[in-house]
Amino acid sequence: MLENVIEFFRNLPAKKCATCGDTIEEQHECYGNHCDKCTKL
Ligand SMILES: [Zn+2]
Numbered sequence: 001m002l003e004n005v006i007e008f009f010r011n012l013p014a015k016k017c018a019t020c021g022d023t024i025e026e027q028h029e030c031y032g033n034h035c036d037k038c039t040k041l
Pocket residue numbers: 017018019020021022034035036037038039
């Protein structure tokens with residue numbers, strides 16, 4: 001069951017920042033729709 005969840009997220013396209021359009025590295029789920037740079041602003 002857990003492997004299905006991991007595979008589900010692998011198949012998702014990379015998140016992009018809603019502000020600058022940069023690809024978001026998903027290190028934390030709290031990033032939301034903004035990259036690390038725009039989150040701090
Ligand atoms: Zn950004």
